[in-house]
Amino acid sequence: MTAGAPAPDAAPVLDVSGLRVEVGGRSVVDGLDLVLRAGEATALVGRSGSGKSLTARALTGLLPEGAERSGTARFTSADGTGADLLALPSGRMRAVRGPGIGYAFQEAQASLNPTVTVGAHLKETLKAHGVERAARRERGLAALRAAGLEAPERLWHAHPFELSGGQAQRVALALACVLEPRLLIADEVTSALDPLTQAGVLDMLRARTGAGGSLLLITHDLAVAARWADRVAVLDGGRIAESGPAGEVLRSPRHPFTQELVRAAAPTGAAAAVAASRTAGGVL
Numbered sequence: 162m163t164a165g166a167p168a169p170d171a172a173p174v175l176d177v178s179g180l181r182v183e184v185g186g187r188s189v190v191d192g193l194d195l196v197l198r199a200g201e202a203t204a205l206v207g208r209s210g211s212g213k214s215l216t217a218r219a220l221t222g223l224l225p226e227g228a229e230r231s232g233t234a235r236f237t238s239a240d241g242t243g244a245d246l247l248a249l250p251s252g253r254m255r256a257v258r259g260p261g262i263g264y265a266f267q268e269a270q271a272s273l274n275p276t277v278t279v280g281a282h283l284k285e286t287l288k289a290h291g292v293e294r295a296a297r298r299e300r301g302l303a304a305l306r307a308a309g310l311e312a313p314e315r316l317w318h319a320h321p322f323e324l325s326g327g328q329a330q331r332v333a334l335a336l337a338c339v340l341e342p343r344l345l346i347a348d349e350v351t352s353a354l355d356p357l358t359q360a361g362v363l364d365m366l367r368a369r370t371g372a373g374g375s376l377l378l379i380t381h382d383l384a385v386a387a388r389w390a391d392r393v394a395v396l397d398g399g400r401i402a403e404s405g406p407a408g409e410v411l412r413s414p415r416h417p418f419t420q421e422l423v424r425a426a427a428p429t430g431a432a433a434a435v436a437a438s439r440t441a442g443g444v445l
């Protein structure tokens with residue numbers, strides 16, 4: 162599946178302006194601007210430690226202790242009401258997380274409570290957001306299935322420590338998606354999956370944008386960005402170095418840092434030979 166061209170006039174779901182994050186007095190995000198639109202998937206790429214996860218955490222009110230944030234992040238709900246996420250009190254932010262913004266963490270295992278079963282995680286999330294008891298199990302199982310877990314009934318009573326890394330990633334993703342959020346932030350959610358499962362999960366995430374959802378895909382993998390994102394934003398030193406339609410940014414990067422990233426991701430050896438032998442390939 163190839164990402165289609167983004168609609169130029171799609172409504173912004175999240176408009177981030179001048180986001181700054183400091184941890185222990187050190188600036189890690191330094192004036193980041195980013196617009197995420199309805200019906201679009203945006204890939205946030207950048208080298209390790211460039212501030213991708215802390216950006217996601219700052220936007221969802223989940224920064225580590227001692228971290229400070231500033232700027233604005235205007236979020237527009239499905240009913241058209243808007244709020245600056247960075248100014249919301251924690252109780253109102255909790256209500257936005259789930260149905261407004263789903264966040265699948267990079268550290269899937271650590272984001273799950275080791276003493277709570279997979280089913281109880283899902284039921285608790287649905288309960289906290291007012292879903293009636295009778296519907297919880299079916300919705301939870303459907304979310305696990307959509308996240309690429311076959312026979313989810315078998316995993317329903319499992320504890321997180323009984324899951325493989327890839328299963329834990331998909332459970333965390335199911336939890337983030339179960340309330341069908343308007344914006345899903347998926348932080349390296351397919352890094353532990355085999356290529357076939359990865360493609361299935363990314364197709365599922367991408368399909369959510371067809372229903373008007375917005376997707377922020379945090380990834381190191383430019384091939385993933387090229388295939389599944391409409392737009393790419395490149396983070397360098399806590400700032401967006403370059404952003405635009407995925408095909409354009411990855412085919413003809415303008416910023417030296419993006420050029421370096423694209424060069425580093427170019428296939429080598431056998432992979433390059435296979436890529437060269439194909440008549441129609443990805444953008445890389």
Ligand SMILES: Nc1ncnc2c1ncn2[C@@H]1O[C@H](COP(=O)(O)OP(=O)(O)OP(=O)(O)O)[C@@H](O)[C@H]1O
Nearest residue numbers: 184189207208209210211212213214215216225267
């Ligand atoms: N809990 C924390 N306490 C102190 N510093 C932190 C903490 N979490 C992240 N940092 C620092 O903030 C910077 C940005 O980290 P972040 O996790 O956002 O990077 P990233 O781009 O997501 O990296 P990766 O691609 O490796 O996941 C790094 O220098 C990191 O060391």
